[in-house]
Amino acid sequence: MGSGTRQKLDNPVMEWVDSRLPVFSLLQKEYGVFPTPKNFNYFWNFGAIAMVMLVTMIITGIVLAMNYATTATDAFDSVERIMRDVNHGWLLRYLHANGASFFFIAVYIHIFRGMYYGSYKQPRELLWMLGVLIFLLMMATAFMGYVLPWGQMSFWGATVITNLFSAIPLVGDSIVTLLWGGFSVDNPTLNRFFALHYLFPFLIVGVVFLHVWALHVTGSNNPTGVEAKGKQDTLPFHPYYTMKDSFGIVVFLIIYATFTFFLPNALGHPDNYIPADPLVTPAHIVPEWYFLPFYAILRAITFDIGIPFTDIVIIPAKLGGVLAMFGSIALLFVLPFLDKHPVRSSRYRPWFKWFLIAFTVNAFVLGLCGGKPAEGFWVPLAQLSTFYYFAFFLAVIPFLNKKEPVMALPESISAAVLEKKSAK
């Protein structure tokens, strides 16, 4: 990095700093002149939006922590105090609670973008995997954060999710006791969840740094999926994409603010305004909406898997559900190695496109099932949807690898853009 090619800056103070630590040169290189494909659509806003949400969550979270009491006896009351007595406390808490939802909205759209345009494919496999890791860390952080208000949903959500680990053969119960620090979810559990809820966002920042670093090595994918080949295919990041991202961020923030101010509890669950009671389980436990598809997969495995016509059970239903849930995320992680089709973008993959759209609709169906009580026709529907979720990765994609025709791709981004223009 100790390059002699650094350009001298006009401002003497900036020059003094830059010659010793080239932060300004780095910014200029990575965010100023950084060559970026010129054909981005609005799907490409969501990385920047997710970044804004991460920062929002960290800032509101730190100030909330200044007013929060981390003991099982005081936690619920301290959150109510934040809502009623702390100056602007209601705003900070609603921003934080709804911010989690909107962070997930941004990230889900970002993930969909990656799948639709084949952004995970060679040479961006590691970039994608770092992204899935961020998603996992986000889920852990969100789960632990939801426990902190110590309401009924907090308590029973924590109980159900930590109990998932008891499905692990032999060591399961010891692991659950280790997680709890006792014989049930209680004060020690709350304390450690708070400590980790404060830590994890900074781990996320670390992995986001690696994610962005990897992005700046390969450069961005684009709607055609054809790599940028030269100057005619790209624009400097500033001012073109700083401007486009800013616009998208503002629109997104308007929707976020609308929820925060006018529908602050629409995405939450009323039972979490009842203080935690270890003796009474709410009639219907649901996680936050962003976990519902995975919750549906967990509950869809209602049957033991064993040797037919005998009593021998290899995978009991409970372990099966847990394996399916973690497996559903593991499959996302290895997606770059499952999809071997040479074409990236769904724009030139008419078969994959429809299977992926079906996959997306299916994810919503799973979410719907996860929010309903596990009874009646919701159970077979969740099972059917779970089947398609796994079939998409394990049957459809391998099938398309072999059978989907390889369409002719445009020569370059520039050629594709010009062609579209002349067609109009």
Place this chain on the structure above:
Amino acid sequence: MSVKKETNSPKTEGAHGEGETRRDFLYLTAAAFGAVGAGSVAWPLIDQMNPAADTLALSSTEVDLSPIVEGQAITVMWRGKPVFIRHRTEKEIEEARAVDITALRDKQTDEDRVQEGHEKWLVMVGICTHLGCVPAGQKDTDVKGEYDGWFCPCHGSHYDNSGRIRKGPAPKNLEVPEYTFLSDTLIKIG
């Protein structure tokens, strides 16, 4: 002087042990010591998460059974968990004993779930063995499930009146904790 130097050089050592040198041994032992050292430092950091001494100290509780009339059930706290104590009627005991255990998921007779001479007392941890919710069925007005015992509303597990799993995702019967009768109407759980 030159002779001594030669015998000590790694090359000469290597010639004896088919490519294995004294250096390889040092690497191995250093790595092994390093791993043991790192493990022994890591253990306190992990083990601090396990139940602390004061948490463990609260691990038994005594319950007076005398106020519980026949057909009534109470819930007490033990280790932060609800424990169901039910004073069973003769009819319930008969029903529980009439069940064909070969048809059960977690095969256990009713006799195994109570203490001899105290058959009318059913003591169980009131935690569903699926994912840890508290099943309904303690009150007369509760939903008791298809087997007239307990019903877990979270994921739909049905337990019979001996607390055995009959239907739904739970893998095991409601757990019977360790308890002893200190007298006919006083038990110590844990």
